[in-house]
Amino acid sequence: NAGVTQTPKFQVLKTGQSMTLQCAQDMNHNSMYWYRQDPGMGLRLIYYSASEGTTDKGEVPNGYNVSRLNKREFSLRLESAAPSQTSVYFCASSPRIKGQGPNSPLHFGNGTRLTVT
Amino acid sequence: AQKITQTQPGMFVQEKEAVTLDCTYDTSDQSYGLFWYKQPSSGEMIFLIYQGSYDEQNATEGRYSLNFQKARKSANLVISASQLGDSAMYFCAMREGGGYQKVTFGIGTKLQVIP
Numbered sequence: 001n002a003g004v005t006q007t008p009k010f011q012v013l014k015t016g017q018s019m020t021l022q023c024a025q026d027m028n029h030n031s032m033y034w035y036r037q038d039p040g041m042g043l044r045l046i047y048y049s050a051s052e053g054t055t056d057k058g059e060v061p062n063g064y065n066v067s068r069l070n071k072r073e074f075s076l077r078l079e080s081a082a083p084s085q086t087s088v089y090f091c092a093s094s095p096r097i098k099g100q101g102p103n104s105p106l107h108f109g110n111g112t113r114l115t116v117t
Numbered sequence: 118a119q120k121i122t123q124t125q126p127g128m129f130v131q132e133k134e135a136v137t138l139d140c141t142y143d144t145s146d147q148s149y150g151l152f153w154y155k156q157p158s159s160g161e162m163i164f165l166i167y168q169g170s171y172d173e174q175n176a177t178e179g180r181y182s183l184n185f186q187k188a189r190k191s192a193n194l195v196i197s198a199s200q201l202g203d204s205a206m207y208f209c210a211m212r213e214g215g216g217y218q219k220v221t222f223g224i225g226t227k228l229q230v231i232p
Binding site for chain 2: 056088104
């Protein structure tokens with residue numbers, strides 16, 4: 001069971017460079033999420049996708065773009081990296097179960113540690 | 118305004134003792150879900166326990182229980198019989214909104230279990 005797979009695990013970028021963080025899940029989940037984790041700030045939602053073909057902004061979307069390529073994959077792109085984007089990035093997914101309320105936990109990938117110099 | 122507030126940046130507990138980690142939340146929705154996650158030093162996020170806003174009983178999962186006080190908007194995590202392996206960051210989270218797609222986390226509490 002792979003669950004949620006993120007690549008790469010580590011990345012160092014120079015200011016102004018671009019890159020795409022990849023995320024794939026094999027649990028047939030409808031919803032996918034990107035969070036960033038910074039010391040003292042918990043996990044902050046960047047973007048989420050409730051279903052294939054839809055994306056919505058979270059708390060901190062500036063400087064990022066996302067693509068929900070298909071049901072399995074949800075990528076996060078940094079077009080012009082900045083030192084403020086140094087962080088640990090987590091992708092997560094959850095099923096969307098009608099009629100059962102908000103009881104679906106998020107399943108997380110192992111994170112990508114990004115450093116922007 | 119913070120949706121999820123965790124006011125204890127760090128906590129210490131003696132091994133085998135119980136500990137309560139605080140969480141308060143803010144929402145105008147009637148239906149919502151509350152979650153606790155554990156993040157050990159290895160970095161992965163582990164789901165611990167869930168409480169629904171309409172659940173009448175407090176949730177329990179093994180040594181974890183959730184003290185849910187709806188009127189106070191609090192959802193505190195209680196860990197009984199602490200073990201050294203419980204040393205980790207603990208995050209409270211809330212799922213709310215249309216379709217319950219938005220999930221918001223608190224800033225976390227670092228728990229250290231002392232032998």
